[in-house]
Amino acid sequence: MSRPILTAAAMRRAEAAAPVGLDLLMERAGQSLAEAALRFAGPMPALVLCGPGNNGGDGYVAARHLAKLGLDVRVATLAEPATDLARAAREQWTGRVEALATAEPAPLLIDCLFGTGLKRGLEASLASRFKALAASASLLVAADLPSGVEADSGALLSDVPAADLTLAFGALKPAHRLMPAMARMGRLVLADIGIAADSQWHEIGAPVLPAIAADAHKYSRGLVHALAGTMPGAIALSAGAAARSGAGYVRVSTSKPIAALPLAVVQTGDAKLSDPRIGCLLVGPGMGDLPQLLTLALTSHAPKVIDADAIRHVGEPARLKGQDAILTPHAGEFSALFGELPGTKAEQALAAAEASGAVIVFKGADTLVAAPDGRLGFAPPAPAWLATAGTGDVLAGIIAALRARGMPAFEAACAGVWLHGRAAERAGPTMTADDLLAHL
Ligand SMILES: NC(=O)C1=CN([C@@H]2O[C@H](COP(=O)(O)OP(=O)(O)OC[C@H]3O[C@@H](n4cnc5c(N)ncnc54)[C@H](O)[C@@H]3O)[C@@H](O)[C@H]2O)[C@@H](O)CC1
Numbered sequence: 001m002s003r004p005i006l007t008a009a010a011m012r013r014a015e016a017a018a019p020v021g022l023d024l025l026m027e028r029a030g031q032s033l034a035e036a037a038l039r040f041a042g043p044m045p046a047l048v049l050c051g052p053g054n055n056g057g058d059g060y061v062a063a064r065h066l067a068k069l070g071l072d073v074r075v076a077t078l079a080e081p082a083t084d085l086a087r088a089a090r091e092q093w094t095g096r097v098e099a100l101a102t103a104e105p106a107p108l109l110i111d112c113l114f115g116t117g118l119k120r121g122l123e124a125s126l127a128s129r130f131k132a133l134a135a136s137a138s139l140l141v142a143a144d145l146p147s148g149v150e151a152d153s154g155a156l157l158s159d160v161p162a163a164d165l166t167l168a169f170g171a172l173k174p175a176h177r178l179m180p181a182m183a184r185m186g187r188l189v190l191a192d193i194g195i196a197a198d199s200q201w202h203e204i205g206a207p208v209l210p211a212i213a214a215d216a217h218k219y220s221r222g223l224v225h226a227l228a229g230t231m232p233g234a235i236a237l238s239a240g241a242a243a244r245s246g247a248g249y250v251r252v253s254t255s256k257p258i259a260a261l262p263l264a265v266v267q268t269g270d271a272k273l274s275d276p277r278i279g280c281l282l283v284g285p286g287m288g289d290l291p292q293l294l295t296l297a298l299t300s301h302a303p304k305v306i307d308a309d310a311i312r313h314v315g316e317p318a319r320l321k322g323q324d325a326i327l328t329p330h331a332g333e334f335s336a337l338f339g340e341l342p343g344t345k346a347e348q349a350l351a352a353a354e355a356s357g358a359v360i361v362f363k364g365a366d367t368l369v370a371a372p373d374g375r376l377g378f379a380p381p382a383p384a385w386l387a388t389a390g391t392g393d394v395l396a397g398i399i400a401a402l403r404a405r406g407m408p409a410f411e412a413a414c415a416g417v418w419l420h421g422r423a424a425e426r427a428g429p430t431m432t433a434d435d436l437l438a439h440l
Pocket residue numbers: 012015022025026027029030051052053054055056057058082083113114115116117118119120121122123143144145169193
């Protein structure tokens with residue numbers, strides 16, 4: 001099961017369409033916040049910071065439930081509630097409400113200042129007060145989003161303290177899975193408040209891989225054909241990854257023998273790309289300045305993974321229409337091909353998929369997979385030690401193998417990204433790209 005991801009506007013639509021009233025949604029949000037905070041932190045004195053909107057409303061509800069659960073809880077606010085829902089929640093809180101500017105700190109700080117409605121950075125005095133209270137607390141729990149994070153882009157409108165726990169209400173928002181916000185969430189927990197969170201945007205979940213048929217033979221399991229360029233190490237990483245990701249046959253066409261290739265990978269001097277058995281063609285890793293390799297690849301009818309240097313040689317995104325291609329750019333390769341697109345990383349990835357007709361794996365600490373039909377996958381966090389040379393070559397090889405095994409392009413790309421991240425977790429912080437192969 002992969003979890004839906006909703007923008008702030010989509011979230012408001014889902015809330016409005018819910019079979020129960022908004023007051024009940026807020027009650028559920030606040031109650032789940034109280035229960036999660038108590039389970040996470042244990043019974044320690046708490047200070048709930050309430051903002052003017054419905055995120056603040058969740059805070060008043062949470063405070064009421066925490067008090068009912070026997071906790072020593074105080075509430076501080078920067079302004080009176082500005083919405084009917086928040087006002088109603090405030091009225092049901094029978095305790096005192098302190099001014100945020102003068103409130104004493106508490107070991108458990110619950111941040112209900114702003115959620116999806118944040119419009120601009122926090123005022124300087126509020127931001128510094130919030131930071132000081134967070135610095136004095138042992139644990140910081142954020143309601144829906146750490147206050148200061150923009151829900152749709154993942155931008156930090158204010159330099160917010162990192163939460164230890166973030167409780168997302170109803171559905172994940174893009175900021176839960178986009179940098180730099182993603183790194184401020186701490187543990188991320190999703191609270192079901194009873195909305196139907198339908199979306200074409202999802203967090204990428206554990207893949208279901210095609211089974212190996214009992215009567216399989218090497219070609220039926222999938223043939224990956226890779227085109228080697230000037231840097232043999234890169235294609236060796238890609239081909240090794242493809243071989244370990246279930247391709248039945250991995251073949252590399254190269255003008256000179258490559259010593260680093262696994263023995264199971266077949267080297268060939270000619271590139272017979274008309275071979276109908278090719279399940280996926282791979283071009284780009286270690287290609288160097290040989291644009292003719294891309295030109296050759298684009299003459300083939302086989303599905304393709306286009307990575308690294310080959311991306312820079314595409315020229316016009318529309319050249320890829322009808323190519324059944326998966327592109328795997330990092331940020332530099334992305335802007336080299338698509339230019340500086342407007343909008344959030346999510347919107348940029350989707351625009352690139354539409355312009356090229358290709359599935360786009362927009363890599364980084366927050367990798368996205370976008371399909372031309374509007375589907376968008378957000379990778380779960382992967383270890384930062386993936387930031388080492390050659391890991392992209394490994395990813396391209398994994399995806400090529402899954403495509404050759406018959407997975408559709410979007411599913412193969414999502415599955416590859418997921419497996420790559422989990423392999424890095426298993427390989428540990430000292431890994432090199434070579435080590436990653438052993439953990440596929
Ligand atoms: N709408 C609903 O039915 C539900 C909403 N829920 C909560 O409501 C949140 C969204 O509520 P809202 O749309 O009221 O938005 P928020 O509570 O996130 O904040 C919006 C309010 O803050 C003000 N504001 C925005 N940025 C500011 C800044 N930098 N400095 C000072 N004031 C600023 C706005 O003018 C507005 O009054 C969600 O994140 C979630 O926590 C939950 O209670 C579940 C139900």
